[in-house]
Amino acid sequence: MKTILPLIIVFCCGFYMLATFFIPARFSQTSSQTLQNWYLGVMAFFVFIGIFNLIKINVDKIQRKLRDWQYSIILLTFLGVMLGAGFIGGRDSKVFLYLFENFQVPLGATMFSLLAFFVASASFRAFRAKTPEATLLLIAAVIVMIGRIPIGYLIWHKFPDLVEWIMQVPNTAAKRGILFGIDLGLISMALRVLLGIERSYMGGER
Amino acid sequence: MIVGQIELRVCDTPNDDGSSITVEWNAGPGYRIFEILRSTEPDGDFEKVYEAGAGETIFIDSDVKLGKNYFYKIVGRNDSFVTNSQVAGPVRPEVQYFNLARLPVLVCIIVLFAIIILYITRAKSGEKLFVRKIPALKAIEEAIGRATEMGKPVLYVPGIMDIDDPQTIASMSILSRVAEKTAEYGTSLYVPTSKSMAMTMAQQIVKESATRVGRPDWYNPDNIRYITDDQFAYVSAVDGIMLRERPATNFYLGTFYAESLILAETGHSTGAIQIAGTAMPDQLPFFVAACDFTLLGEELYAASAYLSQEPVQLGSLKGQDLGKLLFISVIVIGVLSQIFNWHFFINLFNIE
Numbered sequence: 049m050k051t052i053l054p055l056i057i058v059f060c061c062g063f064y065m066l067a068t069f070f071i072p073a074r075f076s077q078t079s080s081q082t083l084q085n086w087y088l089g090v091m092a093f094f095v096f097i098g099i100f101n102l103i104k105i106n107v108d109k110i111q112r113k114l115r116d117w118q119y120s121i122i123l124l125t126f127l128g129v130m131l132g133a134g135f136i137g138g139r140d141s142k143v144f145l146y147l148f149e150n151f152q153v154p155l156g157a158t159m160f161s162l163l164a165f166f167v168a169s170a171s172f173r174a175f176r177a178k179t180p181e182a183t184l185l186l187i188a189a190v191i192v193m194i195g196r197i198p199i200g201y202l203i204w205h206k207f208p209d210l211v212e213w214i215m216q217v218p219n220t221a222a223k224r225g226i227l228f229g230i231d232l233g234l235i236s237m238a239l240r241v242l243l244g245i246e247r248s249y250m251g252g253e254r
Numbered sequence: 255m256i257v258g259q260i261e262l263r264v265c266d267t268p269n270d271d272g273s274s275i276t277v278e279w280n281a282g283p284g285y286r287i288f289e290i291l292r293s294t295e296p297d298g299d300f301e302k303v304y305e306a307g308a309g310e311t312i313f314i315d316s317d318v319k320l321g322k323n324y325f326y327k328i329v330g331r332n333d334s335f336v337t338n339s340q341v342a343g344p345v346r347p348e349v350q351y352f353n354l355a356r357l358p359v360l361v362c363i364i365v366l367f368a369i370i371i372l373y374i375t376r377a378k379s380g381e382k383l384f385v386r387k388i389p390a391l392k393a394i395e396e397a398i399g400r401a402t403e404m405g406k407p408v409l410y411v412p413g414i415m416d417i418d419d420p421q422t423i424a425s426m427s428i429l430s431r432v433a434e435k436t437a438e439y440g441t442s443l444y445v446p447t448s449k450s451m452a453m454t455m456a457q458q459i460v461k462e463s464a465t466r467v468g469r470p471d472w473y474n475p476d477n478i479r480y481i482t483d484d485q486f487a488y489v490s491a492v493d494g495i496m497l498r499e500r501p502a503t504n505f506y507l508g509t510f511y512a513e514s515l516i517l518a519e520t521g522h523s524t525g526a527i528q529i530a531g532t533a534m535p536d537q538l539p540f541f542v543a544a545c546d547f548t549l550l551g552e553e554l555y556a557a558s559a560y561l562s563q564e565p566v567q568l569g570s571l572k573g574q575d576l577g578k579l580l581f582i583s584v585i586v587i588g589v590l591s592q593i594f595n596w597h598f599f600i601n602l603f604n605i606e
Contacts, residue, residue, distance in 0.1 A: 066363075069353075069356065069359075070352060070353050070356050070359075070360055071351060071352065071353070072269050072270050072271045072349075072350050072351075072352075072353045073271050073272075073349050073350065073351050074271040074272070074273070074349070076271075077271060087418060090451075091416065091451060094449075094450040094451045094454070095450060097450045097453075097454060097480075098449075098450025098453065098480040098483075099450075099480075101450065101453060101479060101480045102479070102480055102481075102482075105476055105479050108476070115498065116498060119494075152484070152487070155486070155487070155490075156484065156485070156486040156487065157486075159486035159487075159489055159490050159516065160486055160512060162516055163512060163515060163516055166515045166516055166519040166544075167515060169519060170515055170518075170519055170540060170543040170544045171543070173543060173544075174539075174542070174543035223535050226535050226538065226550065226551045227535060227551070228578070228581060229550075229551050229552035229578065230533045230535075230551040230552050230555075232366070232552060232574050232577050232578050232581065233533070233551065233552030233553075233554070233555035233556055233574060234420050234533070234552075234555055235363070235366055235367075235574075235577075236366075236370055236555065236556075236570050236571070236573065236574035236577070237420065237423075237424060237555040237556075237558075238420065239367055239370055239371075239570065240559065240567065240570050241423065245374070245566055245567060245570065246427060246558060246559065246567065248426070248427040248430040248431070248459070248558055248562070249423050249426040249427045249430070249455070249459070249558075250458075250459075
């Protein structure tokens with residue numbers, strides 16, 4: 049029963065949601081929206097579970113003086129400060145916004161900016177012309193990079209057009225091929241899940 | 255100036271829930287505005303429901319009652335003249351119980367479902383099915399074995415989306431197999447999650463997997479932890495785990511966005527063997543460049559079936575492949591239809 053009941057719920061809800069895609073009548077759209085709202089409700093509850101887990105693990109780390117336990121103090125302090133600022137003054141309070149705009153946003157931007165350096169290092173490895181395919185990739189990449197900057201136009205005025213062709217034709221064709229595969233794989237997996245053939249996501253027996 | 259007549263057409267909006275009426279008109283040039291008037295009687299008082307600009311030719315009237323008759327007319331205006339259209343109607347909004355425009359989608363789904371079920375049935379009856387090798391999946395056991403030999407942990411990143419995302423569900427299925435192997439070998443497994451619901455699911459999966467291989471004592475719930483919903487804060491935390499714990503094997507399986515390369519390059523710098531997989535086409539090149547093995551799109555969804563080697567699940571993969579062949583044929587016919595102007599075939603797939 050522990051396995052069968054969730055499978056029945058998955059089967060009924062899954063096929064019902066699929067059916068609502070084809071039924072425009074109001075009862076169908078309303079019930080589909082209701083089911084999605086239930087999910088949002090459950091999700092909101094899970095925020096507390098997440099915060100509880102975060103606090104539990106970091107308090108434990110501090111108590112046991114595990115490696116780098118000092119970072120846990122910083123994390124818990126800022127978690128408390130942000131929660132306090134949010135609960136007391138609300139989301140639009142000056143303190144909350146100050147903390148968000150001057151701590152969280154710059155820190156996120158810093159992590160994001162690392163991407164520029166990682167793109168360079170990954171490209172360096174990816175573009176080594178070891179095989180004919182890698183050589184082709186290298187040539188295409190060089191053309192695209194040159195064609196995207198103003199000097200590319202000065203070298204040869206057709207460079208931007210060539211870049212456009214590479215992006216619109218071979219690149220889009222390859223991308224669409226991958227997308228077709230993804231969509232078919234998704235339908236196949238959805239059917240396995242709906243029919244209860246694929247159960248490993250439930251953790252228990254397969 | 256010569257101003258043409260206004261042709262007016264009204265109809266119940268097709269494929270809706272009976273909450274609107276479509277008003278379309280065709281008028282010559284010279285009009286500045288069009289007033290759409292509505293009444294419940296052909297010769298009753300018409301009230302203005304919308305004022306359209308010169309370029310507009312369609313209006314969807316959503317302020318109507320189900321099953322009630324309506325009449326429409328249009329008044330075209332310019333600075334110097336006014337033209338009235340004929341009264342059109344009656345038209346009555348009705349509920350549609352099936353969206354006919356989506357019929358091709360339904361047919362495709364039914365065909366695909368039928369093919370997959372056919373292959374599943376064939377697999378059930380004992381027929382041996384060949385499924386091509388997927389190197390990234392073959393490498394999973396090897397990668398976990400490597401971590402075990404080195405005495406280092408395994409890191410599993412299930413993407414940054416919640417469990418309503420199919421990629422996360424696919425990732426959780428693979429996590430189940432990875433957890434079985436790591437539990438069997440007694441290797442530590444870290445699963446930092448970006449969503450608390452995904453954390454709960456992952457904890458349950460890892461716990462059950464450990465129990466299944468007879469190692470319930472191996473399971474440590476603290477290793478499957480919630481980090482944060484914030485994208486880059488999550489990345490910095492996972493990067494921190496990589497640099498502090500130095501896992502020998504990193505798995506990145508699920509939905510990834512800009513963080514994909516930050517994670518994969520950090521993992522590469524620590525010397526870990528990396529297996530990635532995502533159905534995000536824009537992130538695939540980053541994983542291909544920075545990881546040792548990559549599951550490309552559909553392979554992520556096929557992974558669990560492939561790893562299980564259960565005939566029934568493999569049957570669904572064969573069905574999926576046949577579906578792909580079918581779609582390739584449709585694309586080829588579509589290209590020919592476009593070249594030779596076979597509009598019937600092209601219009602079959604118009605779902606608008």
